[in-house]
Amino acid sequence: MNHVAKAARIFLAALREIFDEAAYSRFLRRSQMASSPAAYAAFWRERESSHGRRPKCC
Amino acid sequence: MSKLLAILGWGAVAALGALAVGVVAVHRGEPISTLWLVVAAACCYALGFRFYSKFIAVRILALDALRATPAERLENGRDFVVTNKWVVFGHHFAAIAGPGPLVGPVLASQFGYLPGTLWVLAGAVFAGCVQDFVILLFSVRRDGKSVTEMAREEIGRVGGFVAYGAVIAILIIILAVAALVVVNALKGSPWGTFTIAMTIPIALLMGVYLRRIRPGKVLEVSVFGFILVLLAIWGGQWASQTPVVARVFSLQASSLAILIIVYGFAASAVPVWLLLAPRDYLSTFVKLGAIGLLAMGIVVLHPALHMPAVTRFADGTGPVFAGKIFPFAFITIACGAISGFHSLISSGTTPKLIARETQTRVVGYGAMMAESAVAIMAITAACVLQPGIYFAINSPAGVVGQTPVAATATISGWGFPVTASEMQTLAHAVGEQTLFNRTGGAPAFAVGMAHIFSQSLGGERVMGLWYHFAVMFEALFILTLLDAGTRAARFMIQDAMGHIYKPLGRTSWYPSIFITSALIVGAWGYFLWQGVKDPLGGINSLWPLFGISNQLLAAVALCVATTILIKMHRAKYVLVTLAPLAWLVAVTFTAAWQKVLSPDPHLGFLAQARALAAGPATSATPRLIFNNRLDAALTAVLVAMVALLLAESVRGWIGVLSGRREARMKETPFVMTRLAEEQA
Numbered sequence: 001m002n003h004v005a006k007a008a009r010i011f012l013a014a015l016r017e018i019f020d021e022a023a024y025s026r027f028l029r030r031s032q033m034a035s036s037p038a039a040y041a042a043f044w045r046e047r048e049s050s051h052g053r054r055p056k057c058c
Numbered sequence: 059m060s061k062l063l064a065i066l067g068w069g070a071v072a073a074l075g076a077l078a079v080g081v082v083a084v085h086r087g088e089p090i091s092t093l094w095l096v097v098a099a100a101c102c103y104a105l106g107f108r109f110y111s112k113f114i115a116v117r118i119l120a121l122d123a124l125r126a127t128p129a130e131r132l133e134n135g136r137d138f139v140v141t142n143k144w145v146v147f148g149h150h151f152a153a154i155a156g157p158g159p160l161v162g163p164v165l166a167s168q169f170g171y172l173p174g175t176l177w178v179l180a181g182a183v184f185a186g187c188v189q190d191f192v193i194l195l196f197s198v199r200r201d202g203k204s205v206t207e208m209a210r211e212e213i214g215r216v217g218g219f220v221a222y223g224a225v226i227a228i229l230i231i232i233l234a235v236a237a238l239v240v241v242n243a244l245k246g247s248p249w250g251t252f253t254i255a256m257t258i259p260i261a262l263l264m265g266v267y268l269r270r271i272r273p274g275k276v277l278e279v280s281v282f283g284f285i286l287v288l289l290a291i292w293g294g295q296w297a298s299q300t301p302v303v304a305r306v307f308s309l310q311a312s313s314l315a316i317l318i319i320v321y322g323f324a325a326s327a328v329p330v331w332l333l334l335a336p337r338d339y340l341s342t343f344v345k346l347g348a349i350g351l352l353a354m355g356i357v358v359l360h361p362a363l364h365m366p367a368v369t370r371f372a373d374g375t376g377p378v379f380a381g382k383i384f385p386f387a388f389i390t391i392a393c394g395a396i397s398g399f400h401s402l403i404s405s406g407t408t409p410k411l412i413a414r415e416t417q418t419r420v421v422g423y424g425a426m427m428a429e430s431a432v433a434i435m436a437i438t439a440a441c442v443l444q445p446g447i448y449f450a451i452n453s454p455a456g457v458v459g460q461t462p463v464a465a466t467a468t469i470s471g472w473g474f475p476v477t478a479s480e481m482q483t484l485a486h487a488v489g490e491q492t493l494f495n496r497t498g499g500a501p502a503f504a505v506g507m508a509h510i511f512s513q514s515l516g517g518e519r520v521m522g523l524w525y526h527f528a529v530m531f532e533a534l535f536i537l538t539l540l541d542a543g544t545r546a547a548r549f550m551i552q553d554a555m556g557h558i559y560k561p562l563g564r565t566s567w568y569p570s571i572f573i574t575s576a577l578i579v580g581a582w583g584y585f586l587w588q589g590v591k592d593p594l595g596g597i598n599s600l601w602p603l604f605g606i607s608n609q610l611l612a613a614v615a616l617c618v619a620t621t622i623l624i625k626m627h628r629a630k631y632v633l634v635t636l637a638p639l640a641w642l643v644a645v646t647f648t649a650a651w652q653k654v655l656s657p658d659p660h661l662g663f664l665a666q667a668r669a670l671a672a673g674p675a676t677s678a679t680p681r682l683i684f685n686n687r688l689d690a691a692l693t694a695v696l697v698a699m700v701a702l703l704l705a706e707s708v709r710g711w712i713g714v715l716s717g718r719r720e721a722r723m724k725e726t727p728f729v730m731t732r733l734a735e736e737q738a
Contacts, residue, residue: 014148017141017411019276019339028274030135040273044331049565050137051330054407055546056338056539057399058158058232058392058608 075101089362106183158393161499181395182430185638191422197405234585242498248307256290264336365441377453389605394433398611439506446476454595489522504528663690
C-alpha cells in the first residue's frame with residue numbers, strides 16, 4: 001500500500017512539474033507572495049522569456 | 059542465489075525477446091497479433107536499459123553520485139531546481155514526445171511493418187537513447203549548457219555556427235511539415251476543423267481563468283479545458299451535419315494554410331500566458347492521456363496486423379513517398395528511433411533539474427525508450443488497417459488518380475484490394491466525406507486508432523468520435539509545436555540580430571517581435587504553401603527534408619558527444635557514439651544525394667524540376683520548378699554545413715589522439731554533493 005501511495009505522490013508531483021504548478025509554488029515561496037492575479041502576472045513576467053525559448057519537440 | 063536468479067530471469071527475457079523479434083521478422087502470410095510487437099519491444103527495451111545503458115553509465119561515463127549537479131550548486135528556485143528523478147522523467151518525456159513518433163512510423167509503414175519496427179527498436183536502443191543520455195550528462199557536467207554552446211566550446215566556432223544553422227533550419231522545416239500534416243488532416247473536414255478551431259478560444263479561456271480567477275491552478279483548468287475539448291468534438295459532429303455550419307468549416311487546403319500562417323504569427327506575438335502556455339497544458343494533458351489509452355488498447359485488444367511484413371514498395375516505388383528502404387525508412391522515422399531535436403531538450407531545461415548524475419541514465423535513456431514505444435504504437439495503428447485502405451488514405455491523387463474508382467483500381471492493381479464503396483463506408487463511419495488522398499500520416503493514424511477502439515468501447519457506432527478525438531489530439535500537438543517553435547526560433551533570430559542592431563535583440567520590443575515573427579512565419583509559411591500546392595501532396599518533398607535536417611542535427615549532437623568522449627580519454631569506447639554517427643552520416647548523406655541528384659523525377663528535386671520544364675507549361679510551372687530547386691539547394695547547404703562540422707571534429711579527434719592537441723574540456727570542476735540520499 002505504501003508503494004502505491006508513494007507512486008501516486010510521485011505521479012502527482014510529476015504532473016505538477018509538467019504543468020508549472022510546482023514552478024509557481026516555488027516562485028511564491030521565493031518572492032514571499034500569496035497566490036493572487038498580481039503574483040501570477042509577476043510569475044509569468046519572470047518566466048515569459050525562458051518559457052518562450054523552450055521549443056517543443058517534434 | 060540471487061545472482062543465479064538474475065541470470066535466469068534475464069536469460070528468459072533475452073530468449074523471449076529473441077523469439078518475439080524472430081516471429082515479427084520471419085512470419086509471412088497470415089496476419090500476426092500485435093502482441094508479438096509489444097513483447098519484442100518490451101524485451102529489447104528491458105535488455106537495452108539493464109545492460110547497454112549500464113555499460114555506458116559505468117564504464118564510459120563513470121557517473122558519479124557524489125558529484126554535485128548544477129541543480130544543487132546553482133539552485134535558484136527558478137531554472138535550477140533539485141527534483142525527484144521520476145518527476146524529471148515525466149517532464150522530459152512530455153517535452154520530447156510530439157507528433158513525430160506518431161506520423162513518421164505511419165508514413166514508413168508503406169514498406170511494411172518490419173523495416174520500421176526493426177529501425178525503431180535498434181535505433182532507439184543503440185542510437186537515440188544513447189544520444190539523449192550522453193548529451194544530458196555532458197550538459198549536466200557543464201552547468202546545463204545547450205548543445206550549440208557545447209559544440210562551440212568543444213569543437214570550435216565552426217561547430218557552434220553549424221549547430222545554430224541546423225537548429226534554425228530544422229525548426230523552419232519541421233514547422234512547415236507539421237502544419238502541412240494538420241492541413242491535410244483538416245481539409246474538407248468540417249468536423250475536424252470545427253473541433254480544432256474551438257481549441258483556440260478554449261486555450262484563451264484557460265489563460266484568462268488562470269490569470270484572473272484561479273491563479274496557478276493549472277491541473278484544475280486543464281481538466282476543465284479537456285472537458286470543453288470533448289464537448290467540441292461532440293459539437294463537431296453537429297457542425298458537420300448542419301449544412302450552414304458545415305459550409306463555413308469545410309475549407310480547402312489553401313484556405314487552411316493561410317489561416318494557420320496567420321495563427322502562427324499571432325501566437326508568436328501575443329503574451330505566453332494567454333495562448334501558448336494554456337494550449338501547451340491542454341495538449342500535454344490530452345497527449346499523456348491518449349498515449350496511455352492507446353497503449354492499454356493495444357495490449358488489451360491486441361488486434362492483428364494486416365499489413366505485410368515487407369511490401370513491394372521496398373524497391374523505392376512507394377506512393378506515400380519515393381525512395382528505397384535504405385536510406386528513406388531511416389530518415390522518415392526520426393523521432394521514435396533517433397531525433398536530433400531531442401538534444402535540444404536534453405541540453406535545455408532537463409539538465410537543470412537533475413539531482414544526481416546517476417539519474418541521467420533513467421531520464422535520458424529511459425524517456426527516449428518511452429518515446430520509442432509510442433512509435434511502435436503508431437506502427438501498430440497504421441498496420442492494423444487493411445493495406446488497401448492504408449494506401450488509399452496515404453497516397454496523393456497525383457499518384458493514384460483523381461477519382462475514387464481510379465484510385466481503388468490503381469491500389470488494387472498493386473495487390474492491395476480495396477473498393478470505392480468500402481472507402482465510402484469507412485469515411486461515413488468516421489464522419490468524413492472522403493478519406494482518399496489524406497496524406498500526412500495523421501488521418502491514417504486516426505483511422506487506425508478508431509479501428510482499435512471500435513473493437514470494444516462503444517463499437518463502430520462511436521468510430522467517428524474516436525477518429526476525431528485522434529485527429530484533434532494530433533492537431534493539438536502540432537499547433538502547440540507551431541506556437542512554441544515559432545517563438546523559440548524568433549528568440550534565436552532576435553539574439554542574432556541584436557548583434558547587428560541592439561534594439562532588435564530586445565525580446566519585448568514590438569517592432570522587433572513583429573519583424574522576427576514575420577521572418578520565421580514567412581519562412582515556414584513559404585514551405586507550407588509549397589507543400590499545399592505540390593501536385594504530389596507535399597509530404598513526398600517536405601517529410602524527407604525534415605528527416606534529413608533532424609538526423610543531421612543528431613549527427614551534430616553525436617559529433618559533440620564523440621569529441622567529449624575522446625577528450626575524456628575514452629577513445630576505446632568511442633564506437634558507442636561513433637557508430638550511430640557513422641550510420642546517420644551514411645543515411646543522411648545518401649538520402650540527400652538521392653533527393654538532390656536522382657534522375658527519377660519522383661525522387662530527385664532537380665530531376666523533377668527538369669521534368670516540369672520539359673512538360674506542358676501551366677501558370678504554376680515556374681513556381682514548382684523554383685520550389686524544387688530551392689529544396690535541392692537547402693538540402694545541399696545542410697549537408698555541406700554538417701560535412702564541415704564533421705571535418706572540423708575529425709581534425710580535432712586526430713589532434714587529440716595523436717597528442718598534437720591538448721584534450722582540454724570545458725567541464726565544471728568537481729564539487730562534492732551536500733544532498734543526503736533521500737533528498738535526491
